Amino acid sequence: MQVQSLESHGVPADILAAWRAHVGEELLPVQARAVQEGLFMGRDLIVFAPTSSGKTFVGEMAATRAARADLKVFYLVPLKAVAEEKYREFRERYADIDIRVVISTRDRREYDEDIEAGKFHIAIVVFEKLQSLLVGRPELLQKIGLVVVDELQTIADESRGPELEILLTKIRRASPRP
Secondary structure, eight states: OBGGGGGGGTOOHHHHHHHHHHHOSBOOHHHHHHHHTTGGGTOOOOOOOOTTSSHHHHHHHHHHHHHHTTOEEEEEESOHHHHHHHHHHHHHHHGGGTOOEEEEOSSOOTTHHHHHHTOOSEEEEEHHHHHHHHHHOGGGGGGEEEEEETTGGGGGOTTTHHHHHHHHHHHHHOSSOO
């Protein structure tokens, strides 16, 4: 499937150009399948595939499209190093497209007030940090249109899995539901 063909799903030309510059002209099979399964139609998806198969870009496509539709996005990651990496990548890739990307980790709190006030498009947040933000401000979920969980397999981790499961349960039970 050609990246350019995503125009038929309502993806704007400037985002398509950014994606082509990042991934090339062709989507990988798992990415094309996600599109066919309803990625741009608001369907909930769990993408399970081998390492380096393109899963992370599926989440990025969904997040970017939602952000451009003026929905707030929580892009959840398991580690602050991953959060830093994604923050730098997304900020650089989407700066010219007016998609405001922020970050929140235990060490990066400078955007927490912006997150609480809804002054962002995509917030890259570590799992536990979102849990912490929601303790103080449970109404945050009412402002969110999409949640992307990168590295969902963390739910099987004995030490972190139960907390992630509780967080995902809160998200799924939110009203309105992202």
